[in-house]
Amino acid sequence: MGMTMTQKILAAHAGLESVEAGQLIEANLDLVLANDITGPVAIHEVEKLNKKTVFDKDKVALVPDHFAPNKDIKSAEHCKCVREYAKEHGITNYFEVGQMGIEHALLPEKGLIVAGETCIGADSHTCTYGALGAFSTGVGSTDMGCGMITGQAWFKVPSAIKFILTGKPSKWVSGKDVILHIIGMIGVDGALYKSMEFTGDGVANLSMDDRFAISNMAIEAGAKNGIFPVDDKTIAYMEEHSKKKYTVYEADEDAIYDAEYTIDLSKLEPTVAFPHLPENTKTVSEAGEVKIDQVVIGSCTNGRIEDLRTAAEILKGRKVADGIRVIVIPATQAIYMQAIEEGLVQIFIHAGAIVSTPTCGPCLGGYMGILAAGERAVSTTNRNFVGRMGHVDSEVYLASPAVAAASAVTGKISQPSELGL
Amino acid sequence: MKACGIVHKYGDNVDTDVIIPARYLNSSDPAELAGHCMEDIDTDFVKRVQKGDIMVANKNFGCGSSREHAPIAIKASGISCVIAETFARIFYRNAINIGLPIIECPEAAEAIEAGDTVEIDFDSGMIYDKTKGTEYKGQAFPPFMQKIIESEGLINYINENK
Numbered sequence: 263m264g265m266t267m268t269q270k271i272l273a274a275h276a277g278l279e280s281v282e283a284g285q286l287i288e289a290n291l292d293l294v295l296a297n298d299i300t301g302p303v304a305i306h307e308v309e310k311l312n313k314k315t316v317f318d319k320d321k322v323a324l325v326p327d328h329f330a331p332n333k334d335i336k337s338a339e340h341c342k343c344v345r346e347y348a349k350e351h352g353i354t355n356y357f358e359v360g361q362m363g364i365e366h367a368l369l370p371e372k373g374l375i376v377a378g379e380t381c382i383g384a385d386s387h388t389c390t391y392g393a394l395g396a397f398s399t400g401v402g403s404t405d406m407g408c409g410m411i412t413g414q415a416w417f418k419v420p421s422a423i424k425f426i427l428t429g430k431p432s433k434w435v436s437g438k439d440v441i442l443h444i445i446g447m448i449g450v451d452g453a454l455y456k457s458m459e460f461t462g463d464g465v466a467n468l469s470m471d472d473r474f475a476i477s478n479m480a481i482e483a484g485a486k487n488g489i490f491p492v493d494d495k496t497i498a499y500m501e502e503h504s505k506k507k508y509t510v511y512e513a514d515e516d517a518i519y520d521a522e523y524t525i526d527l528s529k530l531e532p533t534v535a536f537p538h539l540p541e542n543t544k545t546v547s548e549a550g551e552v553k554i555d556q557v558v559i560g561s562c563t564n565g566r567i568e569d570l571r572t573a574a575e576i577l578k579g580r581k582v583a584d585g586i587r588v589i590v591i592p593a594t595q596a597i598y599m600q601a602i603e604e605g606l607v608q609i610f611i612h613a614g615a616i617v618s619t620p621t622c623g624p625c626l627g628g629y630m631g632i633l634a635a636g637e638r639a640v641s642t643t644n645r646n647f648v649g650r651m652g653h654v655d656s657e658v659y660l661a662s663p664a665v666a667a668a669s670a671v672t673g674k675i676s677q678p679s680e681l682g683l
Numbered sequence: 684m685k686a687c688g689i690v691h692k693y694g695d696n697v698d699t700d701v702i703i704p705a706r707y708l709n710s711s712d713p714a715e716l717a718g719h720c721m722e723d724i725d726t727d728f729v730k731r732v733q734k735g736d737i738m739v740a741n742k743n744f745g746c747g748s749s750r751e752h753a754p755i756a757i758k759a760s761g762i763s764c765v766i767a768e769t770f771a772r773i774f775y776r777n778a779i780n781i782g783l784p785i786i787e788c789p790e791a792a793e794a795i796e797a798g799d800t801v802e803i804d805f806d807s808g809m810i811y812d813k814t815k816g817t818e819y820k821g822q823a824f825p826p827f828m829q830k831i832i833e834s835e836g837l838i839n840y841i842n843e844n845k
Contacts, residue, residue, distance in 0.1 A: 286827045303711045303751050310838045329709060336709035386749040386773055402751035402777035404837050412845060416827070450696055451743035455772050484743060486772055539696060626705040626748070645747060647700040649723040
């Protein structure tokens with residue numbers, strides 16, 4: 263029986279010729295990740311294990327990014343816990359403030375994950391690395407901790423849904439619009455326990471940053487992972503960023519899928535997810551008049567250089583609407599530096615936005631842009647649950663960097679065409 | 684093993700941000716987390732909940748963030764079992780790994796109401812609604828997961844088996 267791309271990677275890491283959906287396996291891990299929120303819980307748990315040493319100090323990544331730079335004393339204690347563990351165990355890939363970035367932008371950029379590998383991370387958006395053709399999935403702290411010590415994790419082999427992407431997206435339609443469209447179509451549990459496998463000739467028309475955004479939000483459809491085939495763009499990215507050897511897996515012709523959807527990228531429009539679920543999608547044309555108070559451009563979904571370039575293209579020579587707070591957060595130090603060198607940061611500041619050091623901050627209502635009761639934000643982040651960015655009576659509208667930037671200028675949910683772009 | 688208690692009922696897509704809001708994630712102390720459990724969708728839950736009570740919800744319970752603080756908060760609040768139509772996958776793993784009993788049972792999730800007294804027999808997977816006099820068969824765990832549960836979590840399982 264044919265296997266999906268995900269099943270092939272899992273079989274190879276479990277030392278098996280083949281696997282099938284529903285099978286329980288133990289797979290070897292190539293990378294295990296935690297952050298400053300999930301790391302301390304994992305570190306506390308693994309103290310109870312008989313074995314104390316990590317399985318491979320080069321294959322563990324610890325990234326304080328959520329409440330770092332430390333937002334308060336308790337967060338400082340958490341970051342300290344992770345820092346001290348990393349030092350004690352000689353963890354190669356610990357990233358201190360100054361080198362740190364948002365984990366899911368940072369790890370691919372540092373070349374720590376490549377095609378054909380398996381990765382678990384104690385962060386639900388670990389599924390981001392599917393963009394590189396790797397199997398990666400989010401887990402909790404105990405799974406992460408046990409993976410960090412044993413180098414293995416148990417999985418139930420997932421079945422899959424196939425998304426055949428065709429055509430080329432129009433100028434202001436990005437990977438974010440593609441994934442919001444898909445979540446709107448299948449719902450927040452539409453891919454529960456399953457893989458989302460993206461394929462079709464439209465993939466070639468998506469940049470790596472588009473693909474990272476799409477795989478990143480696979481979890482918002484309930485998926486275990488969201489994976490892309492490896493093509494010239496993937497190989498170019500990996501060769502630029504990594505020295506690791508990669509392995510290309512392709513789904514078998516006769517692989518079995520629970521469902522198949524064909525999406526013509528050329529037909530998609532800028533899309534926004536209304537509160538309080540990512541599945542509540544509308545095109546911006548259908549959104550009506552929604553006045554806003556804040557715009558956030560950043561996060562593990564959309565804090566990459568192309569996201570910032572798109573936002574800057576719209577904000578260049580324009581001003582943020584009166585009374586709107588606009589927060590731009592480059593996802594890593596390298597992206598931040600590149601944005602400075604390309605003049606993007608100047609454009610943002612001239613427009614009336616602020617630019618922050620890398621942090622997850624506002625995405626999860628941590629700090630740096632908390633909403634008061636009744637306030638609304640257009641955000642390029644990934645969740646718009648009740649209270650996600652602040653008060654339970656505040657609202658988050660998820661959108662692309664293009665829509666976020668256009669909305670910053672008009673003060674209401676807008677798309678670039680409304681600015682004559 | 685059995686659990687018996689009063690039901691707290693919720694709907695679809697209860698996410699981990701409402702189970703334990705991120706503003707409290709600067710702590711990982713179970714008692715402190717329990718003090719804020721469910722507060723963004725059910726402000727009185729913490730005052731109402733009694734040790735042994737049962738949480739029942741519809742589909743995709745525990746969706747969103749991977750924070751293990753969510754099942755930790757529920758367990759520390761005194762909840763003895765969560766019954767749902769379906770669970771989000773990371774929450775499902777986390778609950779098993781920390782030893783919070785959970786059961787998937789669409790029929791029970793649909794029919795059981797807030798305030799009902801419910802008993803669960805984990806060995807048989809049977810769920811009894813004592814208020815309504817009805818019973819349901821929950822989905823049994825595969826043997827592999829049963830072993831983790833019997834070891835009272837993944838840490839003990841690894842210590843015993845690796």
